[in-house]
Amino acid sequence: MPQTPARPSHDRQSAHAAPDALEYRVIADDDHAGIDAVSRAGARGFLMGEPTDAELSAQRAAVEGRRHIAVFDASLLHPEVPVATVGSWITEMSTPGGSVPMWAISAVTVAPTHRRRGIARSMLERELRDASDAGLAVAGLTASEATIYGRYGFGIATTAVRFTVDTRRAGWVGPETDGRIEFIDREELAVHLGEVHEEGRWERPGDVRGWSERWREFAGIAAGEEDGKHVRGVRYVDAEGQVRGAMAYRVFEPDSGPVRLDVRLLAAASREAEAALWRFAVQYDLVDQVTADHRPVDDPLPWLVLDTRAVTAESRDFEWLRILDVPAALSARAYAAPVSVVLEVDDRLGYGSGAWLLQVDASGSVSVGADEGSGEPRVALGIVELSSLFLGGVSVRALADAGRVRGSDVAIAALANAFHSWRAPQLSIGY
Ligand SMILES: CC(C)(COP(=O)(O)OP(=O)(O)OC[C@H]1O[C@@H](n2cnc3c(N)ncnc32)[C@H](O)[C@@H]1OP(=O)(O)O)[C@@H](O)C(=O)NCCC(=O)NCCS
Known part of the structure; x- marks a missing residue:
């Protein structure tokens, strides 16, 4: 099992400029009032009623050890209630034949009074940056709507x-x-x-x-x-x-x-x-x-x-993944067949961009690194598509037919044979 990186630190606890000069704050683990305020804002964001004291206390236990970021607007009548929230933690996710530490992102909410000002974007981009800085190769989440997270590089990985x-x-x-x-x-x-x-x-x-x-x-x-x-x-x-x-x-x-x-x-x-x-x-x-x-x-x-x-x-769609470190992620799974291919990855946020030589030999040994003119067949795809393919449950051929993965038929077939997982991926519990 790969070593689990430490949780992204709280060093950035100092106020961080969010859009509209809102205050963007990491809630300390022992700040119970702060965690309760996050739970209240989260319940409102997900269309639930006001939580009772018993629910708040259960929620505190449920989210222990997670990092909570909340956004505050000092100009409001109730400035102590966040206008946006996100909670995240490291979990070990199974992969075909292995596992990988993953930055799980949850409870993304923005108050209806503060929607469409770029707050979610600011929080999500920060989550990815912190996870990458902490050495995590993959981030994951489940989505309330299928059109929200592709723009940050997340792709559908389980059905x-x-x-x-x-x-x-x-x-x-x-x-x-x-x-x-x-x-x-x-x-x-x-x-x-x-x-x-x-x-x-x-x-x-x-x-x-x-x-x-x-x-x-x-x-x-x-x-x-x-x-x-x-x-x-x-x-x-x-x-x-x-x-x-x-x-x-x-x-x-x-x-x-x-x-x-x-x-x-x-x-x-x-x-x-x-x-x-x-x-x-x-x-x-x-x-x-x-x-x-x-x-x-x-x-x-x-x-x-x-x-x-x-x-x-x-x-x-259920679980959405976002690869942050291509060599680390692709090395954290087994492959169904030998392959030698160059993945030309396009990533708007930069984390995965590059030409990566993936080689799997007949014994199943995997090597992934920057391609230095290997001359192996090339396949071009975005980070969304690579993240979708990561668990082996999405068809390479279907993405190629949709024009989202590009390469010769031989290269596509080799990639499809290698990436396929003999057991379909499943996320059985929402997070
Ligand atoms: C979804 C939500 C978090 C978006 O927050 P927001 O601060 O309004 O989003 P932003 O202003 O940062 O928008 C960033 C981009 O996402 C788009 N977007 C935001 N909400 C969207 C939605 N529900 N569907 C599709 N696109 C959406 C915006 O149009 C914008 O697009 P652009 O980058 O192309 O301009 C917020 O509406 C919300 O809390 N909804 C209820 C709870 C929920 O569904 N949370 C998601 C849980 S998985």
């Missing part, structure tokens, strides 16, 4: 699939499993979700470490959860007595229309556990429909049921 299953016709052709499923209470559920996620997440590129409050949200026991008692949980215990899966779900029984089981999170550390939990959901008595979101594009679900048309899938 989230939302399944809807008509359980009345689905049937089952999946494996018989020899473990057992048992109910657990919601406190136990939160613990198991976290443990199973952490064990299973290395199987697929793109996933990140969770945190306690996130598991409590899935389990329906987070502060402020009004309907949490409806959340139920089960775990899968294999024949050796090991817990290899956990699932949080909720059943909705409307006055009319189908009875629906929503899978809030299915975490599995083995294929057997995953199949067993799917079976538990799609064969649930009195339920007509099962839904599950944030699943990978190669989820086995449609192949586990007899009637594949009982499963419908909608897909959407």
Whole structure:
């Protein structure tokens, strides 16, 4: 596992000129009032109500160790409430065959009173600069809208699939499993979700470490959860007595229309556990429909049921990545085939610009460095496209057909064979 760089320092705590001479401030870890003000502004930005004291306290625990930057406007009636926020931290993200420390960016909000003055741009560009200065090769986020982050060099790297299953016709052709499923209470559920996620997440590129409050949200026991008692949980215990899966779900029984089981999170550390939990959901008595979101594009679900048309899938962008250091990022993953190619990368913000020689030999050994006239086939692409390709879930051919990756057919094919990930990337929890 590569060494995790230290979090970008707080040395820049001094006021920093943001647009309109607003004050741009790093909130200290022990400044509880400041963190609460950030949480309040964040809740407002994401269209939620005013947080209660219990929610603020849970949020403080949830974001411990993260860096918060808030923007203040001294001219307001309530100048202590930030007009913009961003929170970020280092997490270890899985890659094909490896992992990389990533600067996770979250809670980007700008008050509606201060929108479209360049505040988000100023915050995002600073996040990237600080992450790069701290030696981080990749930044990542999930986006409320797909048109916001491309301008900073972020590209779509994982696709989230939302399944809807008509359980009345689905049937089952999946494996018989020899473990057992048992109910657990919601406190136990939160613990198991976290443990199973952490064990299973290395199987697929793109996933990140969770945190306690996130598991409590899935389990329906987070502060402020009004309907949490409806959340139920089960775990899968294999024949050796090991817990290899956990699932949080909720059943909705409307006055009319189908009875629906929503899978809030299915975490599995083995294929057997995953199949067993799917079976538990799609064969649930009195339920007509099962839904599950944030699943990978190669989820086995449609192949586990007899009637594949009982499963419908909608897909959407989920995790967006931004490569900041091309050699470090491309060295932090394995490749599916040998390749020797020069990537001519165009990056408006400069971090990734250059001609990079990527060489992977038959033993899988990777070398990446500035090209010095190697004469190898060349492929031209932007940092957005390279960031999209990084986890191996986006088709090189599709980007080439769209005119976003340019090179000879031979070079494109070689790149496609090398970059492809045998397991589709998945980010299973939002951050
Ligand atoms: C999205 C948001 C952070 C943008 O903040 P902002 O300060 O108004 O953005 P800026 O003024 O810095 O705009 C920078 C660029 O992004 C564009 N942009 C901003 N919001 C956008 C949106 N919602 N959709 C598309 N483009 C957007 C601007 O037009 C501008 O484009 P340009 O560089 O081509 O001129 C803000 O509207 C907001 O807080 N929204 C609600 C919460 C949210 O969705 N946050 C994002 C979470 S992932």
